[in-house]
Amino acid sequence: MLSELNPGLILILGAVLVPLLRGPVRKIYMLLLPVFGVMHLLNTPHGTYGDYEMMGMVLETYRLDQLSFVFGLIFHIAAFLGILYALHLKDTASDTMQHVAALIYAGAGVGAVFAGDLMTLFIFWELTAIASVFLIWARGTDIAYKTGIRYLIVQVGSGVLLLAGLVMHKAETGSIAFDHFGVTTMADFTAGTFLIFFAFGIKCAFPFLHNWLQDAYPQATPTGTVILSAFTTKLAVYSLARGYAGLDILIPIGATMTAFPVFFAVIENDLRRVLAYSLNNQLGFMVVGVGVGSALALNGTAAHAFSHILYKALLFMGMGAVLHRVGTTKATELGGLYKSMPWTTVFTIIGAMSISAFPFFSGFISKSLILAALAQEHMWLAWTVLLFASAGVLEHSGIKIPYFSFFAHDSGKRPKEAPWNMLAAMGIAAALCIGIGVWPEYLYAILPHAMDYEPYTPGHIITQMQLLMFAVLAFVVLVRTGLYPPEIPSVNLDTDWLYRRLAPSMLKEMGKAVTHLSGGIWGLIREWVDNIRALAARHHGPSGTMGRSIAVGNMVLWVMIGLAVILLLYL
Amino acid sequence: MSDNHNHTQDDQELGWFERVENHRLLILLTVLICVGFGAADFFYHKHPHFSAEEIPAFYGLFGFAAFFFVVLAGAQLRKLIMRPEDYYDDQEEAQDAE
Amino acid sequence: MISMSFDLAIALSLIIPVVGTILIGMSGDRPNQRETVTLLTAISLFAVTLWLLPQVAAGARPEVSFFEVLPGMPLKFVIEPLGMLFATIASGLWIVNSIYAIGYMRNTGEVNHTRFFMCFPISIGAALGMAYAGNLFTLFIFYEVLTLSTYPLVAHRETEEAKKGARIYLGVLLTTSIGLLLPAIIATYMLTGTTDFTAGGILADHVSPTTATILLALFMFGIGKAALMPFHKWLPSAMVAPTPVSSVLHAVAVVKAGVFSVLKIGIYIFGIDYLADADLTFWLQAVSAFTLVTASIIALTKDNLKARLAYSTISQLAYVVFGLSLATAAGFMGGSLQIAMHAVGKITLFYFAGAIYVAHHKTEVSQLNGLGRKMPLSFIAYTIGALSIIGLPPFGGAWPKFVLMEGAVDAGQPLLIAVLIISSLLNIAYLLPITVRGFFLKPDGEDTPAPFSWDGVKEAPFMVLAPLCFTAFLCFVMFFAVDAVEGLIAPILN
């Protein structure tokens, strides 16, 4: 029975006990949870487990295969790192809630990955939404509160779309299995599969559906963002890989995702938001990989997701440490921190080099799979865009992040080095980034498909170094010539403008109009009613003709009138 | 890197990365590495998938151009979408007041 | 033998509340006795219901006519699954609500306890009478009894505001029931010669589609308790009542009775097939969808927590009517599930509203900043209830949405799914800010939130808190127990 348990449930159920524990016991307990999860995972042979019948559907609550294994494994690692990174949090209510939310969120992400059917997927899908929003709210600011609500609406919206798609897909096919949907071109879409695709697309931050990410992640707590960055979007990538591998439209979508965020990232002042754009850009690579759909490409997606989770977490950890110590991550207010936070600086640079895909860092060995797959298929346009985006990544994540926070103009701030647990988490993540970069074969071994790919050829290394170093050169030139745009405290409009500015003001106007109109109508009705009432009261009130006592003569008169009328009627 | 002169700080406090001579060193290093990898292009056997890859130092040139473009385009984009930091605040507070 | 005990069980379902009322009335100013009687009545009533439940679930359809009110018009009771479901919810939650009411009334300084507690059993008895009603006539009788027995509860505080609210409450419910529902019943009787609830409906062969549409409109709007717009005003008006009353109105008996009647009339008077074949429900889809969304939007604008919840109820009830309007088996099932799930969810929310009032005298959403630190359990329970109402797993409220979506697809109206989605999202926007304010925002006038400490915790009294936590837990249980509800209802759809 226990062996059939979805590993995600270990984290979720384990989270329930956290509020009851205190101090070091709690810390150790929390760190052990993902360890147990991984052990459970490693001890389970591939297959499906935990069938549960409900509402006439059979839910496959635990499906373990090559694809889900990779994602499940990295999710556990991310959970471990995230917990470690957040270990300095106290036993206060708000911090406890963060722990619980983080564990449930991670568990839900793991659970979703191992879902064998759409209903189970939906359940965990929504659970990720609910649990994760607490990591934003826990920031405790008014902005975080509103951002959280917006974030949750988008996330749950994705969930209900998934549910709607599930329902329609079920009506179309009678099945709720979560396998490849057989959609490879736009023409193959049915209503159900399209809705599911759309739901995945929201969580995956497709262009125009992306802005929740940049809106929400920078508002979360320092530790929360680390956790957030790992699961939601990668779960979406996993789901796409599972259900829509080889869908052609994903290639342009993914390519767009890699390209457009870089422009926003250049001018963004909040470094955590820069990372959020960068996250978006990295997702693009994975989505392209899914779109290509070849064994190499899917391996690339899985590998890139794996390494991406680590280095993106590392970068967010670095920025989180800065936020934790300085209280802000705005580029305009940072600079020169390397003096007092050397370890953080080093780890962040390792993350930056990983994401920029320097050889012997993890990004290199995974991203090159996707580019190689594109090249294999001779998709030159997508390839060019991705190459361009790679240069862009270097700009915003490789250079901008470490440069503006730790170097650049000295802000004069001398914060303390990050707490030990943060450093430990960053250290482990950095070690993994380098380890994967240096010994990629271990990662390659667990990828979904067998492949024969050698990343470390002279050509690969030389071309990549050319790309990166010439881009660095361009940076130097731009800065020296003063063409590099200065950092300005600002917000930049994105699609969130539609629902933060346009929609509210339109709703407000509409609300005003409706209130006005209904007020008018009600007023009119009330006036009529009052008039009728007054009329009735005039004649039927105590002193009205009907209500008052009348003289007996008049009474008799009425009798006479009655007689006259009736006789008239008869005669 | 040039604008750190405007900062009012004692020379003693200047770190390694803030000294002008070190900047020069770093720039030199960068240029040297670029030249090195550019030259390396001629010393190994290529397996190009696309014809463009046969251009000497294609990746380097592409990287340089792409970077330049990203930054300059970003600067232009600013004119379109940049707003003051409190742009959304007043709106949302107005909503709360209702 | 069996039928004897069924007769007895049904009779007991009606007699126990009456006896309870009398005993409570006789308890006068002895609170302990009064409360004991209340609880005993609730428990024994639930025991009878629980005795019936498995048998009905197993296929029994106990039937009894006590006497003829009018020639050919018996006071008739037939227990079928839908009624059984409603009866179980009403009598089950009544126990919880009794405990809550006792805790609430003891701690808020309300007066007139005896009258207050006397009205509860009557309304529950009326709800059971409706649940078991075997014909429209019987249903109508208990419908009105329910209206009248809850009136004193709504007017309980005897302030001008309470009187006004109660007047609107009574006015709307009486006007709709007498003005629309009664003629509909009489017309049904005149047209078909019967008002018996019959599987497959009774109208199909007797009326033209036009007449049927008019009748359907009379029924749907006539059941004012279902709060279909524009006859929804009574619900927010009734919010002046003490919280235990609100929970009776919103979760235990009143609105549930309304939507229950909607479903019952839909399936046993019209018949789903007839509704679908004669295409009677297009307008109803529009009206219920409109109510569903509009009420949610209005809820967004309410700062008073109970007012917000009231509009939430209006919206949630429209789900049930919406389910019927789909005229499919799944739609009907979705509506039935919604009755159960919403009851548990909404009662939690109201208990929460009562708890913060009892413990801290807060009534407005904007006053809740930081309160979650003082009342963590209440806020967690609230959050669970809210998530269930929104329709998120793993809480019961998720299922009705799923099944209703299936219903919409079956009805060939997949676009209507959009309505459900929009409503869910709006629910988030008006329900969850309370959680955030409670836990994460700093109280007004404080610069930094005070660090959490157990000394600062001031939850509502146990008798208030316990029901709140219990119903929240039920929300969770219901997610997994849904098959029981589904299995109960399913036979009437075959």
Add this chain to the structure above:
Amino acid sequence: MASPEIILAAAEAGHIVTAAAGTHVGTHGATHHEAPGLLDIIRNNLPALQVLVPLTLAPLITLLNNRNLSWLLAMVGTSVSLLIAVVLTTQVLDGSVISYALGNWAPPLGIELRVDAANALVLLIVAAIGTCAAIYARPSVDKELGMTEQPLFYTAFLLCFSGLLGVTITGDAFNLFVFLEISSLSTYALVAMGAKQDRRALNAAYNYLILGTVGATFYVIGLGLAYMMTGTLNMADLAQRLPDLMGSGTLWVAFGFITIGLATKLAMFPLHFWLPNAYTYAPSVVTGFLAATATKVAVYALIRFIFTVFGADFAVEAQLFGKVLLPLGLIGIIAGSLVAIWQVNAKRILAFSSVAQIGYMLVGLGLMSLTGLTATMLHMFNHALMKGALFFALGAVMWKLGGVTLDKMRGAGKLMPWTMAAFVGGGLSLVGVPTTVGFISKWYLLNAAFEREWYWLIAILLITSLMAAVYMWRVFEVAYLRPAPEGVQKGEAPLLLLIPTWALVLANFWFGLNATTTVNLAETAARGLLGLTGGAN
């Protein structure tokens, strides 16, 4: 025989309880016994005893002139009447007719007492309410009347009581007039007795006297004309001869006078103006008794003349239903209900409500159908129950609080919970809430309107029901949701007030939940009136 315009929808032949034509139970004392025992004698003379018992007790009370004894005798008189009425009702439930020749003088020369379902129903009402009123009278008159007046009160009460019974039971048109006058004259006296509480009672009684006399006179004029034409005063006889005279102008005039005369008595709008004050200022027990019985008896008399004496065809010809009863009934309903809404004296509210309720009965007639007539008969019974309960409850309030203006009734619900609970019960019945008799009446009226497909009428009926809710609720709110004035002690009215009140309230619910008996009785009566059974003609 009935006009084609009259709907006899529900009349399937099989359903009619046919008693053999002219089943004359008790006529001439013909039984199978050789020598009839006392019981048989009583049984054979029940119709006569119905009236005679109270009638003979009335003077006895004056003679004895003892407060306690007079109450006792009134009790005896009314309760014996009730017993007789119940027995008689059971005998005619099957649609048969009892004809009793007073003094063994055979009709048409002698006076005939004639009991069928229609007047059995009314007898039952009068006797039952009378009994309740008698019980109720004791504490009520103690409070409201002087000691010396009490025997006089009980005399007048019993006279009125027997007069009403007489009007109902008689089969002779002139005899009806006699009984009408007996009841009316004693009523005037009864109303005037309210003067001890409020001097305006005298004025009210005076107005009532004028109008009542006008009404009675009109009736007698009409009757005189009819007698001139036919030479008979026996109703059954009249019924046989009148059809031959159809078209005669004199007959029209006779019909007109009789209609207007009775319409005045029954307070048809706009001839109702005497009623509110009479009800308001009469002693409580009188109000309750009159409101529940007097108008009903007048309605019965009108129905009897329309259906039995002149015949439905004649009335249809005379356009009485469509042009008089229906419109005036409707106006009465609306105007009465509206006026009631603005009244500030609970008794006046109920008085105007009575005007409206009489409107319902007239509308039932105006519907010209079996169902409609059934509804009217039913409502007579039901309205008696509710108005009796309501006025009695108010009397109890009066007993304690000294008045029933809304101002005085503040907090009454808390001061005297049982009394006000009874009032609420009666009020709910008046509104027509299910489980009460008011609902049953409305159900049948609405059914009748549906048969006619007069949807506008349905709307009016429903709206006015809601108006009833409005004016009743004003009282409820004041009684329950306003604080009682300072210094008034909590306490109930005496049991003797509460028992009859509650008896009526419970009857409201009993016959509201189990209306089969009353409905059957009303329907049998309606069938009889429409000539659908073999019994009446």
